[in-house]
Amino acid sequence: MTKSKTNDVIVLEHVWKIFGDDDKVAMQAVQKLGLSKNDVLKEFNCVVGIADCSFSVKRGEVFCIMGLSGSGKSTLVRHLNRLIEPTAGKIHVLGRDILGMNDAELRAIRAKEIGMVFQHMALLPHRTVRDNVGFPLQIRGASKAIRWETSQKCLDMVDLSGYEDRFPNELSGGMQQRVGLARALASDPEVLLMDEPFSALDPLIRRQLQDQFMQLSQQLQKTTVFITHDLDEAIRIGDRIAIMKDGRIVQIGTPEEIVTKPVDDYVRDFVEGISKLKLVYAHSIMVPLAKFKPPRGQTLNNAPRAHHGVSLDELIDISVKSDKPVVIQNDKGKDVGVVDKPTLLKGIQGGKA
Amino acid sequence: MKNDIEKNELVASVDSFADVNADYYREAFEKIQQSERVALTWNSMAAIFGPLWGAIRGLWGYFWIFLILEMFALVQIGRGLWGELGADKIARYERLLANIAKREQQAAELQAAGDVAAATDKLNIANNLKKAAETTLLEAEAATQQATSVLIFGLILFVAIKLMEGLYANHAYERQYLRWRSNPRLQTGLSRANAIWGIVLIICILPLTLIRYTVAKADELLSGLTGGFLGQTIPITEFPVKREYFSPLAALGDQGFDWLASRFGNVFDGITYSIRTVLDGIEVLLIGTPWPVVMVVIVVAALRLAGVRVAIFTAASLAYLSMMGLWEISMITVALIGTGAFLCVLFGIPLGIWFGKSQRAYRTAEPVLDFMQTMPAFVYLIPIIAFFGTGKPPGVLATLIFAMPPVIRLTALGIRGVPEATKEAAIAFGCSRRQLMMNVEIPLAMPSIMTGINQTILMSLSMVVIASLIGAEGLGALILESLQYAAKGQGLLGGLAILFCAMVIDRIAQGAYRKK
CATH class of the missing domain: 1.10.3720.10 (MetI-like)
Structure with missing residues (x-):
């Protein structure tokens, strides 16, 4: 397999999906005239599912796609393994053109390189947990011994050893989803697609599974596209987040960027209720050393020092131990800025400097 | 104030629904809607025109129910007035008389031939038949005497049906009004097309049925009335097609x-x-x-x-x-x-x-x-x-x-x-x-x-x-x-x-x- 020279495992360029009988005609009209979603529905009786989406995901990155229901996020993720055919655009996964593949190639890449986890688990009810996890390998024609060994390994990863011989309906929702995760990991794919995997679970179990997933993710370094409608989840899990609305990607950025610099009111509404403590870092609220005027009779000599990448949460801990402002250092240990208490409070309040 | 506006809207909607005689229907509907039990309202138009009123107002259920009921009452009246109630019995009596005459003639012939035993047998049969004939004649007379009571029953029934029509009409129409409110494509007011359609249906249904049930030889009467077209060319007591098409098709199927x-x-x-x-x-x-x-x-x-x-x-x-x-x-x-x-x-x-x-x-x-x-x-x-x-x-x-x-x-x-x-x-x-x-x-x-x-x-x-x-x-x-x-x-x-x-x-x- 020829891996791409760049580090981008998944690349989407101007992907469109229009549902309807006249999708091709509608597509041309949209590209030429720039019709709105409603115009397309009215004139061609076609629904725009995905509109001009482009993004790339780096190797080992966890890329979250966040949006409300109907925003097209689940449709978009199904383009990556071509469960849904795009109407226009280019999709490359692991440097290979997904859209140019024939059926056999497509089945091969699905079986070997792209694992998927579904919102409603979609386990096979007539198979034991072990055979469910081994299913992707069975499709590739692996022997029973290899299937069992691999599924044992994967079930260990998700802490489900001991349940190999149970049937899915004997497990709780959270456990079923861990089986789903184990199944996705069974063929040791490069890419993981997770379609709202934790949405159907209750909040406590969701939290547990998020933690477990993050741990696994760190350990396995799989390139992951993670769909969610929960911004908290996206921020907890994602290295970068794409926010979708009506089939379009509104903003792509790190959690910090999304929270501190929302591009429009739609994103702003989302991030309003999000706690900034763990998302905003010292460098974005500090006052540069040159501009800082210490109060009379005070020096920064004995002031506590902190790295510029510490979060506001940690900064609070450091700050309460001393009367003095916190001096922020860069990577080389050089003092670059200062955060005094008013600055810190303002930062907590709004994430603004 | 708000109540008034809502009420005005209601009034306007009844007006546009009923169209003709809107004032009358507004009052009637109000009475029905305000009454806690079944309200008594009288609709003279409906009582006079009966099923036709239903057709004109677009109430086809009303049309069919009362058409059938009225037809039943009219048939009774017709039977009482001109129906030959004992007709079938009298026909049977006449057949019996002919039979008796035949047996008696046979007996006479046998007697002349000298076969007394056989002649007695025939005479016995003739006597039994005479008894049967007498009973039939009595039944026929009794049936004829029933004519008056059938007529009275028919008249009472007819009046009762007219009463029902008048009393029920506004209720049926009010329900139609409620249906119209959720489905504005339903008919409003009077419809000329439905009036014609209703009259055509009544003309097709009523006279033929009446003749069939009140006249013993309906086909003959009809052929007399229509110059042989109905009754003779097209009989109404049975379908004019026998097995003409069936048999050849079945033969074709065999082949x-x-x-x-x-x-x-x-x-x-x-x-x-x-x-x-x-x-x-x-x-x-x-x-x-x-x-x-x-x-x-x-x-x-x-x-x-x-x-x-x-x-x-x-x-x-x-x-x-x-x-x-x-x-x-x-x-x-x-x-x-x-x-x-x-x-x-x-x-x-x-x-x-x-x-x-x-x-x-x-x-x-x-x-x-x-x-x-x-x-x-x-x-x-x-x-x-x-x-x-x-x-x-x-x-x-x-x-x-x-x-x-x-x-x-x-x-x-x-x-x-x-x-x-x-x-x-x-x-x-x-x-x-x-x-x-x-x-x-x-x-x-x-x-x-x-x-x-x-x-x-x-x-x-x-x-x-x-x-x-x-x-x-x-x-x-x-x-x-x-x-x-x-x-x-x-x-x-x-x-x-x-x-x-x-x-x-x-x-x-x-x-x-x-x-x-």
């Missing part, structure tokens, strides 16, 4: 079947041959094998597959069959059913899978399946005999036609019931179409398919007696024989044997699936 039978004889022979092969195989297995072996195998199978209780029941059933001396013909029956069920499953499951996946194929096949299930078995027994002759293979074919639809339907149902999400997941892991079918669709549809197989087996059993009509041996033939000779005991014992066969097969099959 068609004969042609098919001779043209495709080889094909039909081939089908017969393949069915016979399967049948013979199963029969040799069940009858050729020593009976203790077969019994032990069946009981052990029941024990392993369905548990102790079913095994005991199976053993008891087998004991019954063998002690009644029905062992061999029971096995013949089981072979027949087994062949039928095997072929049903062999063809039914693939067809079911196809229909489950292709909506279009299913829509095309649906009427055929309905036909197979609802057409009485005797109808397709006839062509089956024409094509395949008599004996067991045609019996199996008849069973196939009747018993295949459930397995097809339930397989299709099962395949369609496989959740999209599960299929999508399997495809996402790289399943080919064949892998998807073998690993996901068929296993998930299995409960439904098993139900279908079970249904098919039971329906095959119910065809056993019918298949015996075309010469399939077995328990069915036993029952058929008891039917022909009214052998009640034999019929009962044979019926029980069929029942036990069915229950054993059903319980073992169900137990086997449940255990899995």
Whole structure:
């Protein structure tokens, strides 16, 4: 397999999906005239599912796609393994053109390189947990011994050893989803697609599974596209987040960027209720050393020092131990800025400097 | 204030609904809507015009109900006024008189010929007939006297119906108004087209019905009135077509079947041959094998597959069959059913899978399946005999036609019931179409398919007696024989044997699936 020279495992360029009988005609009209979603529905009786989406995901990155229901996020993720055919655009996964593949190639890449986890688990009810996890390998024609060994390994990863011989309906929702995760990991794919995997679970179990997933993710370094409608989840899990609305990607950025610099009111509404403590870092609220005027009779000599990448949460801990402002250092240990208490409070309040 | 506005809107909407006489209907509706019990309102227009009022206002239910009621009352009135109530009795009386005269003449001739005994016989018959004639005459007179009471009954009924029309009209119209509020396409006001349509219907229905029920010789009267057109050219008491079209078509059908039978004889022979092969195989297995072996195998199978209780029941059933001396013909029956069920499953499951996946194929096949299930078995027994002759293979074919639809339907149902999400997941892991079918669709549809197989087996059993009509041996033939000779005991014992066969097969099959 020829891996791409760049580090981008998944690349989407101007992907469109229009549902309807006249999708091709509608597509041309949209590209030429720039019709709105409603115009397309009215004139061609076609629904725009995905509109001009482009993004790339780096190797080992966890890329979250966040949006409300109907925003097209689940449709978009199904383009990556071509469960849904795009109407226009280019999709490359692991440097290979997904859209140019024939059926056999497509089945091969699905079986070997792209694992998927579904919102409603979609386990096979007539198979034991072990055979469910081994299913992707069975499709590739692996022997029973290899299937069992691999599924044992994967079930260990998700802490489900001991349940190999149970049937899915004997497990709780959270456990079923861990089986789903184990199944996705069974063929040791490069890419993981997770379609709202934790949405159907209750909040406590969701939290547990998020933690477990993050741990696994760190350990396995799989390139992951993670769909969610929960911004908290996206921020907890994602290295970068794409926010979708009506089939379009509104903003792509790190959690910090999304929270501190929302591009429009739609994103702003989302991030309003999000706690900034763990998302905003010292460098974005500090006052540069040159501009800082210490109060009379005070020096920064004995002031506590902190790295510029510490979060506001940690900064609070450091700050309460001393009367003095916190001096922020860069990577080389050089003092670059200062955060005094008013600055810190303002930062907590709004994430603004 | 707000209440007033709402009320005004209401008033306006009744106005635009009723259109003509809106003031009157507004008051009537208000009375109905404010009353806590059934409000009494009187609508003179409705009482006078009756069903026609309903037609004009678009109340077709009202139109039909009161048209029929009025017609009934008018028929009574007509019978009382001009109907010849004793007409049929008088006709019979006249026939009797003619008969008596004939007998008396015969008696006179016999007497003249000197045969006194025969003459006395004829005279006796004539006397008996005279008694009957007298009774008939009395009945005729009584019927004629009833005319007045029938007339009075008719008049009272008519007045009562008119009262009902007037009292009920506003209620019916108010309900129509409420329907119109949620469906503004309904008729408002008066409709000229509906008035014409209503009059046409009344003209078509009322006079003919009235004549038919009140005049003894309706056809003659009508032909007199219409110059021979109605009544003579087109009689109204019976439909003017006899078997003119039916007979030639049936003859054509005969020819068609004969042609098919001779043209495709080889094909039909081939089908017969393949069915016979399967049948013979199963029969040799069940009858050729020593009976203790077969019994032990069946009981052990029941024990392993369905548990102790079913095994005991199976053993008891087998004991019954063998002690009644029905062992061999029971096995013949089981072979027949087994062949039928095997072929049903062999063809039914693939067809079911196809229909489950292709909506279009299913829509095309649906009427055929309905036909197979609802057409009485005797109808397709006839062509089956024409094509395949008599004996067991045609019996199996008849069973196939009747018993295949459930397995097809339930397989299709099962395949369609496989959740999209599960299929999508399997495809996402790289399943080919064949892998998807073998690993996901068929296993998930299995409960439904098993139900279908079970249904098919039971329906095959119910065809056993019918298949015996075309010469399939077995328990069915036993029952058929008891039917022909009214052998009640034999019929009962044979019926029980069929029942036990069915229950054993059903319980073992169900137990086997449940255990899995």
